[in-house]
Amino acid sequence: MQFSHDRSGDTLVVNASGRVDGSNASDFLDTLQGLFEPGDQKIILDLSGLEYISSAGLRVLLMAAQNLDKQGKSFSICSLTESVGDVFRISGFDQIINVFPSVEAAK
Amino acid sequence: MTQPYRILVVDDEPDLEPLILQRMRRQIRAKEYEFVFAGNGVEALEKLNADPTIDMVLSDINMPKMDGLTLLQQLPGVDPNLRAVIISAYGDMDNIRTAMNRGAFDFVTKPIDFDDLKITVSRTLEHLSEWREALASRDQLVALQNELGIASQLQQSILPKQPLSTEAFEVSANMEPARNVGGDFYDYFKLDNEIALVVADVSDKGIPASMFMMSSRTALKGSAIGVRDPQAVLTEVNNQLHQDNPTFMFVTLVYALFNPDTGSLTYSIAGHDPPLLVDAGGTVTELPMTKGVALGIAPDVVYTQETVTLAPGDTVILFTDGVTEAMNPDNQQFEMKRLSEVFEGSPPVSASEANTAVFERVREFAGDAPQSDDITCLVLRRS
Known part of the structure:
Protein backbone atom coordinates (compact mmCIF):
# COMPACT_ATOMS: atom_id res chain seq x y z
CA MET A 1 0.00 0.00 0.00
CA GLN A 2 1.12 3.55 -0.67
CA PHE A 3 -0.05 6.60 1.20
CA SER A 4 0.21 10.31 0.58
CA HIS A 5 -1.59 13.14 2.31
CA ASP A 6 -2.40 16.80 2.02
CA ARG A 7 -3.57 19.05 4.82
CA SER A 8 -5.25 22.40 4.38
CA GLY A 9 -6.76 24.11 7.41
CA ASP A 10 -8.72 21.52 9.38
CA THR A 11 -9.17 19.20 6.39
CA LEU A 12 -6.90 16.19 5.85
CA VAL A 13 -7.03 14.35 2.53
CA VAL A 14 -5.32 10.95 2.54
CA ASN A 15 -4.66 9.13 -0.69
CA ALA A 16 -4.32 5.36 -0.25
CA SER A 17 -3.53 3.09 -3.16
CA GLY A 18 -2.81 -0.58 -3.74
CA ARG A 19 -4.66 -3.48 -2.14
CA VAL A 20 -6.11 -3.93 1.36
CA ASP A 21 -6.83 -7.46 2.53
CA GLY A 22 -6.46 -9.60 5.66
CA SER A 23 -2.67 -9.56 5.38
CA ASN A 24 -2.25 -5.78 5.68
CA ALA A 25 -5.55 -4.46 7.05
CA SER A 26 -4.23 -3.68 10.53
CA ASP A 27 -1.12 -1.94 9.08
CA PHE A 28 -3.49 0.05 6.91
CA LEU A 29 -5.43 1.21 9.97
CA ASP A 30 -2.25 2.05 11.92
CA THR A 31 -0.78 4.07 9.06
CA LEU A 32 -4.04 5.88 8.46
CA GLN A 33 -4.58 6.76 12.10
CA GLY A 34 -0.91 7.76 12.44
CA LEU A 35 -1.56 10.56 9.97
CA PHE A 36 -4.35 12.15 12.00
CA GLU A 37 -3.52 15.24 14.02
CA PRO A 38 -5.64 16.68 16.84
CA GLY A 39 -6.56 19.73 14.77
CA ASP A 40 -8.03 17.69 11.90
CA GLN A 41 -11.80 18.03 11.84
CA LYS A 42 -12.53 16.63 8.41
CA ILE A 43 -10.81 13.52 7.11
CA ILE A 44 -11.28 12.50 3.50
CA LEU A 45 -9.87 9.23 2.21
CA ASP A 46 -9.25 9.35 -1.52
CA LEU A 47 -9.39 5.77 -2.81
CA SER A 48 -8.94 6.46 -6.52
CA GLY A 49 -5.79 4.33 -6.53
CA LEU A 50 -7.25 1.45 -4.51
CA GLU A 51 -7.42 -1.68 -6.64
CA TYR A 52 -8.94 -4.09 -4.16
CA ILE A 53 -10.47 -4.14 -0.70
CA SER A 54 -11.46 -7.29 1.17
CA SER A 55 -13.92 -7.54 4.04
CA ALA A 56 -11.04 -7.23 6.51
CA GLY A 57 -10.26 -3.90 4.82
CA LEU A 58 -13.87 -2.76 5.13
CA ARG A 59 -13.76 -3.60 8.80
CA VAL A 60 -10.78 -1.34 9.51
CA LEU A 61 -12.43 1.52 7.60
CA LEU A 62 -15.45 1.06 9.81
CA MET A 63 -13.24 1.16 12.91
CA ALA A 64 -11.60 4.39 11.71
CA ALA A 65 -14.98 5.93 10.89
CA GLN A 66 -16.45 5.05 14.29
CA ASN A 67 -13.39 6.34 16.16
CA LEU A 68 -13.55 9.67 14.38
CA ASP A 69 -17.29 9.87 14.81
CA LYS A 70 -16.87 9.44 18.58
CA GLN A 71 -14.48 12.40 18.58
CA GLY A 72 -17.03 14.48 16.70
CA LYS A 73 -14.96 14.50 13.51
CA SER A 74 -16.15 13.85 10.00
CA PHE A 75 -14.88 10.97 7.88
CA SER A 76 -15.66 10.28 4.28
CA ILE A 77 -14.24 8.33 1.39
CA CYS A 78 -14.26 9.31 -2.25
CA SER A 79 -13.31 8.51 -5.83
CA LEU A 80 -13.90 4.76 -5.70
CA THR A 81 -12.92 2.67 -8.70
CA GLU A 82 -15.70 0.62 -10.22
CA SER A 83 -14.73 -2.67 -8.55
CA VAL A 84 -14.14 -1.11 -5.11
CA GLY A 85 -17.43 0.79 -5.53
CA ASP A 86 -19.18 -2.54 -6.15
CA VAL A 87 -17.77 -3.92 -2.90
CA PHE A 88 -19.14 -0.92 -1.00
CA ARG A 89 -22.51 -1.12 -2.71
CA ILE A 90 -23.05 -4.88 -2.30
CA SER A 91 -21.89 -4.96 1.33
CA GLY A 92 -24.10 -1.95 2.11
CA PHE A 93 -21.11 -0.02 3.49
CA ASP A 94 -22.06 2.90 1.27
CA GLN A 95 -25.03 3.31 3.63
CA ILE A 96 -22.80 3.35 6.72
CA ILE A 97 -19.80 5.40 5.58
CA ASN A 98 -20.13 8.68 3.61
CA VAL A 99 -19.10 8.08 0.01
CA PHE A 100 -18.51 10.91 -2.49
CA PRO A 101 -17.62 10.86 -6.18
CA SER A 102 -14.62 13.21 -5.80
CA VAL A 103 -12.41 14.97 -3.24
CA GLU A 104 -14.11 18.25 -4.16
CA ALA A 105 -17.56 16.79 -3.48
CA ALA A 106 -16.36 15.38 -0.15
CA LYS A 107 -15.12 18.80 1.00
CA MET B 1 -11.18 -46.19 23.86
CA ILE B 119 -27.42 -33.95 13.84
CA THR B 120 -27.54 -31.09 16.30
CA VAL B 121 -26.05 -33.13 19.16
CA SER B 122 -23.23 -34.48 17.04
CA ARG B 123 -22.40 -31.06 15.69
CA THR B 124 -22.42 -29.52 19.16
CA LEU B 125 -20.11 -32.21 20.50
CA GLU B 126 -17.76 -31.93 17.55
CA HIS B 127 -17.58 -28.22 18.13
CA LEU B 128 -16.97 -28.80 21.82
CA SER B 129 -14.07 -31.11 21.13
CA GLU B 130 -12.46 -28.57 18.75
CA TRP B 131 -13.08 -25.90 21.34
CA ARG B 132 -11.32 -27.87 24.07
CA GLU B 133 -8.39 -28.43 21.79
CA ALA B 134 -8.27 -24.69 21.12
CA LEU B 135 -8.25 -23.95 24.85
CA ALA B 136 -5.53 -26.51 25.50
CA SER B 137 -3.39 -25.01 22.75
CA ARG B 138 -3.94 -21.52 24.03
CA ASP B 139 -2.69 -22.63 27.40
CA GLN B 140 0.47 -23.85 25.76
CA LEU B 141 1.07 -20.43 24.17
CA VAL B 142 1.09 -21.68 20.62
CA ALA B 143 2.22 -19.70 17.62
CA LEU B 144 -0.19 -17.77 15.39
CA GLN B 145 0.07 -20.37 12.67
CA ASN B 146 -1.35 -22.92 15.04
CA GLU B 147 -4.10 -20.57 16.14
CA LEU B 148 -5.20 -20.30 12.54
CA GLY B 149 -5.16 -24.08 12.27
CA ILE B 150 -7.48 -24.30 15.25
CA ALA B 151 -9.71 -21.57 13.86
CA SER B 152 -10.00 -23.52 10.67
CA GLN B 153 -11.01 -26.68 12.58
CA LEU B 154 -13.63 -24.70 14.49
CA GLN B 155 -14.85 -23.41 11.15
CA GLN B 156 -15.12 -26.95 9.78
CA SER B 157 -16.91 -28.16 12.91
CA ILE B 158 -19.95 -25.96 12.36
CA LEU B 159 -20.61 -27.10 8.79
CA PRO B 160 -23.46 -29.57 8.31
CA LYS B 161 -22.19 -33.05 7.44
CA GLN B 162 -25.41 -34.93 6.69
CA PRO B 163 -27.08 -34.59 3.31
CA LEU B 164 -30.58 -33.15 3.23
CA SER B 165 -31.92 -34.15 -0.15
CA THR B 166 -35.22 -35.81 -1.00
CA GLU B 167 -36.90 -36.82 -4.26
CA ALA B 168 -38.17 -33.26 -4.59
CA PHE B 169 -34.84 -31.43 -4.32
CA GLU B 170 -31.10 -31.78 -3.85
CA VAL B 171 -28.75 -29.58 -1.83
CA SER B 172 -25.00 -29.78 -2.28
CA ALA B 173 -22.47 -27.53 -0.56
CA ASN B 174 -18.73 -27.28 -0.26
CA MET B 175 -16.20 -24.92 1.29
CA GLU B 176 -12.54 -24.89 0.36
CA PRO B 177 -10.68 -22.94 3.05
CA ALA B 178 -7.77 -20.69 2.14
CA ARG B 179 -4.58 -21.42 4.01
CA ASN B 180 -4.43 -18.41 6.26
CA VAL B 181 -7.64 -16.54 5.78
CA GLY B 182 -11.00 -17.96 6.57
CA GLY B 183 -14.40 -16.73 7.42
CA ASP B 184 -16.82 -18.58 5.18
CA PHE B 185 -19.47 -20.96 6.36
CA TYR B 186 -22.61 -22.50 5.02
CA ASP B 187 -25.56 -24.17 6.67
CA TYR B 188 -28.76 -25.93 5.76
CA PHE B 189 -31.47 -27.32 7.99
CA LYS B 190 -35.08 -28.40 8.00
CA LEU B 191 -37.55 -25.86 9.28
CA ASP B 192 -40.96 -27.44 9.57
CA ASN B 193 -41.82 -28.40 5.98
CA GLU B 194 -39.29 -25.99 4.50
CA ILE B 195 -35.54 -25.97 4.00
CA ALA B 196 -33.35 -23.13 5.27
CA LEU B 197 -30.15 -22.36 3.35
CA VAL B 198 -27.28 -20.08 4.32
CA VAL B 199 -24.02 -19.00 2.71
CA ALA B 200 -21.96 -16.55 4.74
CA ASP B 201 -18.63 -14.73 4.88
CA VAL B 202 -17.24 -13.35 8.15
CA SER B 203 -14.96 -10.30 7.88
CA ASP B 204 -11.91 -11.67 9.59
CA LYS B 205 -9.77 -14.65 10.45
CA GLY B 206 -8.42 -16.40 13.51
CA ILE B 207 -10.10 -17.52 16.70
CA PRO B 208 -12.05 -14.27 17.37
CA ALA B 209 -13.52 -14.55 13.88
CA SER B 210 -14.48 -18.18 14.41
CA MET B 211 -16.22 -17.16 17.64
CA PHE B 212 -18.12 -14.54 15.70
CA MET B 213 -18.94 -17.14 13.07
CA MET B 214 -20.33 -19.39 15.78
CA SER B 215 -22.49 -16.58 17.16
CA SER B 216 -23.70 -15.78 13.66
CA ARG B 217 -24.71 -19.36 13.00
CA THR B 218 -26.49 -19.70 16.35
CA ALA B 219 -28.27 -16.35 15.91
CA LEU B 220 -29.37 -17.34 12.44
CA LYS B 221 -30.68 -20.75 13.38
CA GLY B 222 -32.44 -19.39 16.47
CA SER B 223 -34.02 -16.52 14.56
CA ALA B 224 -35.03 -18.85 11.74
CA ILE B 225 -36.99 -20.91 14.28
CA GLY B 226 -38.28 -17.84 16.05
CA VAL B 227 -39.57 -15.79 13.10
CA ARG B 228 -40.64 -16.98 9.70
CA ASP B 229 -39.78 -14.40 7.06
CA PRO B 230 -36.15 -14.24 5.90
CA GLN B 231 -36.23 -10.42 6.14
CA ALA B 232 -37.38 -10.64 9.76
CA VAL B 233 -34.71 -13.26 10.43
CA LEU B 234 -31.94 -10.96 9.18
CA THR B 235 -33.29 -8.00 11.14
CA GLU B 236 -33.21 -10.17 14.25
CA VAL B 237 -29.70 -11.55 13.57
CA ASN B 238 -28.37 -8.07 12.84
CA ASN B 239 -29.61 -6.67 16.13
CA GLN B 240 -28.36 -9.72 17.97
CA LEU B 241 -24.85 -9.44 16.52
CA HIS B 242 -24.66 -5.68 16.76
CA GLN B 243 -25.53 -5.71 20.47
CA ASP B 244 -22.16 -7.03 21.50
CA ASN B 245 -19.61 -6.30 18.82
CA PRO B 246 -16.81 -4.06 20.10
CA THR B 247 -14.38 -5.13 17.37
CA PHE B 248 -16.63 -4.28 14.42
CA MET B 249 -16.68 -7.71 12.93
CA PHE B 250 -19.43 -8.36 10.47
CA VAL B 251 -20.83 -11.10 8.33
CA THR B 252 -22.34 -10.93 4.86
CA LEU B 253 -24.77 -13.66 3.89
CA VAL B 254 -27.69 -14.90 1.87
CA TYR B 255 -30.49 -16.57 3.79
CA ALA B 256 -33.12 -18.47 1.82
CA LEU B 257 -36.16 -20.53 2.68
CA PHE B 258 -37.20 -23.16 0.14
CA ASN B 259 -40.55 -24.91 0.05
CA PRO B 260 -40.09 -28.28 -1.68
CA ASP B 261 -43.84 -28.70 -2.24
CA THR B 262 -44.44 -25.44 -4.10
CA GLY B 263 -40.91 -24.65 -5.33
CA SER B 264 -41.07 -21.21 -3.78
CA LEU B 265 -37.78 -19.72 -2.63
CA THR B 266 -37.84 -16.63 -0.44
CA TYR B 267 -34.51 -15.01 0.31
CA SER B 268 -32.97 -11.99 1.95
CA ILE B 269 -29.44 -10.71 1.39
CA ALA B 270 -27.16 -8.98 3.91
CA GLY B 271 -24.34 -7.26 2.06
CA HIS B 272 -23.62 -10.32 -0.08
CA ASP B 273 -23.59 -11.13 -3.80
CA PRO B 274 -27.04 -12.21 -4.99
CA PRO B 275 -27.45 -15.91 -5.94
CA LEU B 276 -27.58 -17.09 -9.54
CA LEU B 277 -30.57 -18.88 -11.02
CA VAL B 278 -29.99 -21.42 -13.79
CA ASP B 279 -33.26 -22.47 -15.36
CA ALA B 280 -33.87 -25.89 -16.86
CA GLY B 281 -33.01 -24.49 -20.30
CA GLY B 282 -29.59 -23.25 -19.22
CA THR B 283 -30.35 -19.53 -19.03
CA VAL B 284 -28.47 -17.88 -16.17
CA THR B 285 -29.76 -14.82 -14.33
CA GLU B 286 -28.78 -13.02 -11.15
CA LEU B 287 -31.61 -13.10 -8.61
CA PRO B 288 -32.84 -9.59 -7.74
CA MET B 289 -30.90 -7.88 -4.96
CA THR B 290 -32.73 -7.14 -1.71
CA LYS B 291 -32.17 -4.19 0.61
CA GLY B 292 -29.81 -4.62 3.51
CA VAL B 293 -26.35 -4.20 4.95
CA ALA B 294 -23.69 -6.62 6.21
CA LEU B 295 -24.82 -7.99 9.60
CA GLY B 296 -23.47 -6.68 12.90
CA ILE B 297 -22.27 -3.18 12.01
CA ALA B 298 -25.29 -0.92 12.41
CA PRO B 299 -28.47 -1.14 14.50
CA ASP B 300 -32.01 -1.15 13.12
CA VAL B 301 -31.15 -1.84 9.49
CA VAL B 302 -34.11 -2.56 7.22
CA TYR B 303 -33.87 -5.82 5.29
CA THR B 304 -36.21 -6.81 2.49
CA GLN B 305 -36.88 -10.13 0.77
CA GLU B 306 -37.80 -11.48 -2.64
CA THR B 307 -39.61 -14.64 -3.67
CA VAL B 308 -39.06 -16.67 -6.83
CA THR B 309 -40.64 -19.96 -7.81
CA LEU B 310 -38.31 -22.71 -8.95
CA ALA B 311 -39.67 -24.93 -11.71
CA PRO B 312 -38.54 -28.56 -11.83
CA GLY B 313 -34.96 -28.58 -13.18
CA ASP B 314 -34.19 -25.05 -11.94
CA THR B 315 -30.99 -24.60 -9.96
CA VAL B 316 -29.95 -21.84 -7.57
CA ILE B 317 -26.26 -21.15 -6.87
CA LEU B 318 -25.29 -19.42 -3.62
CA PHE B 319 -21.60 -18.52 -3.29
CA THR B 320 -19.08 -16.29 -1.55
CA ASP B 321 -16.67 -13.78 -3.07
CA GLY B 322 -13.93 -16.41 -2.84
CA VAL B 323 -15.47 -17.69 -6.09
CA THR B 324 -15.86 -14.42 -7.98
CA GLU B 325 -12.64 -12.88 -6.64
CA ALA B 326 -10.44 -15.94 -7.22
CA MET B 327 -7.34 -14.66 -9.05
CA ASN B 328 -5.37 -16.19 -11.89
CA PRO B 329 -1.58 -15.73 -12.30
CA ASP B 330 -2.24 -12.56 -14.38
CA ASN B 331 -4.12 -10.98 -11.43
CA GLN B 332 -7.49 -11.19 -13.15
CA GLN B 333 -10.55 -12.12 -11.12
CA PHE B 334 -12.91 -14.99 -11.88
CA GLU B 335 -15.92 -12.66 -11.68
CA MET B 336 -19.62 -13.26 -11.99
CA LYS B 337 -19.26 -13.48 -15.76
CA ARG B 338 -17.18 -16.65 -15.62
CA LEU B 339 -19.41 -18.16 -12.97
CA SER B 340 -22.43 -17.63 -15.25
CA GLU B 341 -20.53 -19.16 -18.17
CA VAL B 342 -20.14 -22.42 -16.24
CA PHE B 343 -23.88 -23.00 -16.64
CA GLU B 344 -24.87 -20.88 -19.65
CA GLY B 345 -26.42 -23.34 -22.11
CA SER B 346 -25.55 -26.32 -19.92
CA PRO B 347 -28.06 -26.65 -17.10
CA PRO B 348 -26.80 -28.95 -14.33
CA VAL B 349 -28.44 -32.35 -14.01
CA SER B 350 -27.76 -32.47 -10.28
CA ALA B 351 -26.77 -30.12 -7.49
CA SER B 352 -23.60 -32.05 -6.71
CA GLU B 353 -22.53 -31.95 -10.35
CA ALA B 354 -23.11 -28.19 -10.42
CA ASN B 355 -21.09 -27.75 -7.25
CA THR B 356 -18.19 -29.80 -8.59
CA ALA B 357 -18.28 -27.81 -11.84
CA VAL B 358 -17.90 -24.50 -9.99
CA PHE B 359 -14.88 -25.68 -8.02
CA GLU B 360 -13.27 -27.26 -11.10
CA ARG B 361 -13.64 -24.08 -13.15
CA VAL B 362 -12.29 -21.87 -10.39
CA ARG B 363 -9.31 -24.17 -9.86
CA GLU B 364 -8.63 -24.32 -13.59
CA PHE B 365 -8.80 -20.53 -13.83
CA ALA B 366 -6.60 -19.90 -10.77
CA GLY B 367 -3.86 -22.26 -11.95
CA ASP B 368 -0.78 -21.76 -9.79
CA ALA B 369 -1.98 -18.50 -8.25
CA PRO B 370 -2.32 -18.81 -4.46
CA GLN B 371 -5.85 -19.02 -3.06
CA SER B 372 -6.38 -15.84 -1.03
CA ASP B 373 -9.88 -16.40 0.33
CA ASP B 374 -12.21 -19.24 1.27
CA ILE B 375 -14.27 -20.53 -1.62
CA THR B 376 -17.83 -21.57 -0.81
CA CYS B 377 -20.65 -22.71 -3.04
CA LEU B 378 -24.06 -24.10 -2.13
CA VAL B 379 -26.34 -25.44 -4.83
CA LEU B 380 -30.07 -26.13 -4.57
CA ARG B 381 -31.77 -27.94 -7.43
CA ARG B 382 -35.47 -28.70 -7.67
CA SER B 383 -36.00 -32.15 -9.19
Missing part, protein backbone atom coordinates in the same frame (compact mmCIF):
# COMPACT_ATOMS: atom_id res chain seq x y z
CA THR B 2 -12.37 -42.64 24.38
CA GLN B 3 -14.91 -41.78 27.03
CA PRO B 4 -18.50 -41.40 25.87
CA TYR B 5 -19.84 -37.84 25.81
CA ARG B 6 -22.22 -37.22 28.71
CA ILE B 7 -25.40 -35.35 27.91
CA LEU B 8 -27.81 -33.98 30.49
CA VAL B 9 -31.40 -33.85 29.24
CA VAL B 10 -33.64 -31.47 31.19
CA ASP B 11 -37.40 -31.71 30.64
CA ASP B 12 -40.46 -32.12 32.84
CA GLU B 13 -42.10 -34.42 30.27
CA PRO B 14 -41.55 -37.95 31.59
CA ASP B 15 -42.04 -39.35 28.06
CA LEU B 16 -38.81 -37.86 26.77
CA GLU B 17 -36.45 -40.12 28.74
CA PRO B 18 -37.58 -43.48 27.30
CA LEU B 19 -37.87 -41.90 23.86
CA ILE B 20 -34.29 -40.61 23.89
CA LEU B 21 -32.95 -43.89 25.26
CA GLN B 22 -34.79 -45.73 22.49
CA ARG B 23 -33.92 -43.43 19.58
CA MET B 24 -30.29 -43.00 20.64
CA ARG B 25 -29.77 -46.66 21.56
CA ARG B 26 -27.20 -47.20 18.82
CA GLN B 27 -25.04 -44.31 20.04
CA ILE B 28 -25.48 -45.47 23.64
CA ARG B 29 -24.55 -49.06 22.81
CA ALA B 30 -21.51 -47.84 20.83
CA LYS B 31 -20.52 -45.86 23.94
CA GLU B 32 -20.56 -42.61 22.00
CA TYR B 33 -23.09 -40.96 24.29
CA GLU B 34 -24.35 -41.38 27.82
CA PHE B 35 -27.53 -39.67 28.97
CA VAL B 36 -28.40 -38.23 32.36
CA PHE B 37 -31.90 -36.87 33.01
CA ALA B 38 -33.36 -34.11 35.14
CA GLY B 39 -36.96 -32.94 35.48
CA ASN B 40 -36.29 -29.23 36.00
CA GLY B 41 -33.57 -26.62 36.33
CA VAL B 42 -32.97 -27.15 40.04
CA GLU B 43 -32.48 -30.86 39.60
CA ALA B 44 -30.24 -30.17 36.59
CA LEU B 45 -27.96 -27.88 38.59
CA GLU B 46 -27.72 -30.47 41.36
CA LYS B 47 -26.66 -33.13 38.86
CA LEU B 48 -24.20 -30.79 37.14
CA ASN B 49 -22.59 -29.80 40.41
CA ALA B 50 -22.31 -33.42 41.50
CA ASP B 51 -20.99 -34.63 38.17
CA PRO B 52 -18.29 -32.54 36.46
CA THR B 53 -18.02 -35.00 33.55
CA ILE B 54 -21.18 -33.76 31.84
CA ASP B 55 -20.33 -32.22 28.45
CA MET B 56 -23.55 -30.74 27.18
CA VAL B 57 -27.05 -29.84 28.27
CA LEU B 58 -30.21 -30.30 26.23
CA SER B 59 -32.97 -28.35 27.90
CA ASP B 60 -36.63 -27.52 27.47
CA ILE B 61 -37.70 -23.96 28.30
CA ASN B 62 -40.90 -24.24 30.33
CA MET B 63 -40.45 -26.32 33.46
CA PRO B 64 -41.53 -26.11 37.10
CA LYS B 65 -39.19 -24.85 39.87
CA MET B 66 -36.54 -23.50 37.51
CA ASP B 67 -37.09 -22.97 33.80
CA GLY B 68 -34.58 -23.56 31.02
CA LEU B 69 -33.72 -19.90 30.56
CA THR B 70 -32.79 -19.48 34.21
CA LEU B 71 -30.79 -22.70 34.03
CA LEU B 72 -28.89 -21.33 31.02
CA GLN B 73 -27.91 -18.30 33.03
CA GLN B 74 -26.50 -20.54 35.77
CA LEU B 75 -24.44 -22.81 33.49
CA PRO B 76 -21.30 -20.65 33.15
CA GLY B 77 -21.03 -20.66 36.97
CA VAL B 78 -20.88 -24.46 36.90
CA ASP B 79 -18.58 -24.81 33.89
CA PRO B 80 -18.01 -22.07 31.29
CA ASN B 81 -17.29 -24.66 28.62
CA LEU B 82 -20.60 -26.51 28.86
CA ARG B 83 -22.58 -26.27 25.63
CA ALA B 84 -26.35 -25.94 25.78
CA VAL B 85 -28.95 -26.81 23.17
CA ILE B 86 -32.43 -25.43 23.78
CA ILE B 87 -35.68 -27.14 22.84
CA SER B 88 -38.08 -24.42 21.72
CA ALA B 89 -41.36 -23.99 19.92
CA TYR B 90 -41.66 -22.45 16.45
CA GLY B 91 -42.37 -18.76 16.53
CA ASP B 92 -41.16 -18.32 20.09
CA MET B 93 -38.73 -15.50 19.27
CA ASP B 94 -38.85 -13.86 22.71
CA ASN B 95 -37.62 -16.97 24.49
CA ILE B 96 -35.12 -17.77 21.74
CA ARG B 97 -33.72 -14.24 21.93
CA THR B 98 -33.26 -14.59 25.69
CA ALA B 99 -31.68 -18.01 25.23
CA MET B 100 -29.21 -16.61 22.69
CA ASN B 101 -28.29 -13.75 25.01
CA ARG B 102 -27.64 -16.29 27.71
CA GLY B 103 -25.28 -18.29 25.54
CA ALA B 104 -27.35 -21.11 24.04
CA PHE B 105 -25.27 -22.85 21.38
CA ASP B 106 -28.04 -24.31 19.24
CA PHE B 107 -31.77 -24.95 19.01
CA VAL B 108 -34.06 -27.86 18.19
CA THR B 109 -37.79 -27.51 17.77
CA LYS B 110 -40.80 -29.12 19.35
CA PRO B 111 -42.07 -31.70 18.61
CA ILE B 112 -38.57 -33.15 18.52
CA ASP B 113 -37.47 -34.53 15.18
CA PHE B 114 -34.91 -37.15 16.23
CA ASP B 115 -32.93 -37.02 13.00
CA ASP B 116 -32.52 -33.31 13.53
CA LEU B 117 -31.67 -33.87 17.19
CA LYS B 118 -28.94 -36.39 16.31
